[in-house]
C-alpha cells in the first residue's frame with residue numbers, strides 16, 4: 118500500500134491554481150513540497166514565501182536534478198506543458214500536469230507516449246470527474262436509471278475573474294475559452310457516459326464586455342458513440358449564467374445545477390415517471406485531493422489516475438475540433 122503522505126513535490130509554475138487549490142490539497146494530504154521553479158524569480162520568491170516552500174529555482178533543470186522530488190505538478194501556461202512534462206519524465210519524475218494537457222493533439226499524444234516510454238505516471242488535473250456529484254451521475258447513467266442515454270447539455274458559463282483574464286484573453290497558442298473550458302466539458306461528458314466523442318460542429322465568438330483576442334464564448338455540438346448528442350455552451354462573458362449539467366435518456370433525465378465548479382457544490386436531481394427527486398450526494402470531498410491521491414497511488418503502482426494522458430488527449434481533440442469547426446464552418450470528425 119502506497120503511503121500517499123510520503124510523496125515529495127516539485128512545483129513547475131508559480132500559478133494561481135497552485136496557490137489557491139493544489140497547494141492546499143497537497144498539504145491536506147500531508148505531503149511535502151520541496152521546491153518551486155518559475156521563470157520569474159521575484160514573483161516566485163513571493164509565491165514560495167507565502168506558501169512556505171523552502172526552495173526556488175529559476176532553472177527547471179536544477180529543480181529536476183533534486184533527489185528530494187518524486188513528482189512534479191505543472192501549472193504553467195498551456196503552451197509550456199509539453200516541454201516541461203518531457204523534461205520531468207526524462208529526469209524520472211512522475212507528472213501531474215494541468216489541463217489542457219497541451220495545445221495540439223499531436224503534442225498531447227507525444228507527452229503521453231513520452232511519459233509511458235520513460236516509465237513515469239502521467240495524470241492530468243481535469244478535476245471534475247473526481248467530484249462526487251459527477252461520480253453519482255455516472256453511476257445513475259450506468260445503472261440504467263435514465264434508460265438509454267440520448268443527450269447531454271453542459272453549460273459552463275459565468276464571468277472570468279479579472280485576475281485570471283491575462284493570457285486567457287490573449288492571442289497565444291494556449292489562449293481562449295475553448296482550450297480552457299471545453300476541455301473540461303469533454304472530460305466530464307466522456308466520464309458521465311463512458312462513451313467516446315466522434316464528431317464536432319461549433320461556433321465561437323469574442324463578444325464579451327472585455328476586449329479579447331481569442332474566443333470568450335463557444336457553443337458546440339458533439340456527437341458521441343451510440344449517437345448520443347452533447348451540447349457544450351461555454352462563456353467567460355455572462356456574469357449571471359450559472360453552470361449546469363444535464364443528461365437525458367429514454368426513461369429519465371438528470372439535472373445538476375452548479376456542478377461544473379472547483380468547489381464540491383451543486384445538486385443532482387432525477388426526473389422520471391415517478392416525478393422529480395433529489396439524489397443524495399454523501400461524501401462530497403475535495404476533487405483536487407482525490408485527483409492527487411489517485412495520481413500518487415498510481416505512481417506507486419496502485420490503481421490508475423482519474424484522468425490519464427489518453428483521456429485528456431481525447432478531451433483536447435474535442436476542443437481543437439471546436440476551433441477548427443468554428444473557423445471552417447464544417448463538421449469535424451475525430
Ligand SMILES: NC(=O)C1=CN([C@@H]2O[C@H](COP(=O)(O)OP(=O)(O)OC[C@H]3O[C@@H](n4cnc5c(N)ncnc54)[C@H](OP(=O)(O)O)[C@@H]3O)[C@@H](O)[C@H]2O)C=CC1
Nearest residue numbers: 130131132133134155156157160192193194215216217242
Ligand atoms: N484544473 C483546474 O481547476 C484549473 C486549471 N488551470 C490550469 O492551470 C494552468 C495555470 O493557470 P492559472 O493558475 O490561471 O495561471 P496563472 O496565470 O496564475 O499562472 C501561469 C503562469 O504565469 C506566470 N505568472 C503568474 N503570475 C505571475 C506574476 N505575478 N508575475 C510573473 N509571472 C506570473 C507564472 O509563470 P512561471 O511558470 O514562469 O512561474 C505561472 O506559471 C493552466 O494550464 C490552466 O488551464 C487553471 C485554473 C483552474
Ligand SMILES: O=C1CO[C@H](CO)[C@@H](O)[C@@H]1O
Nearest residue numbers: 277278281285297298301
Ligand atoms: O480550469 C479552469 C476552471 O475555471 C476557471 C474560470 O473560473 C478557468 O478559467 C480555469 O482555467
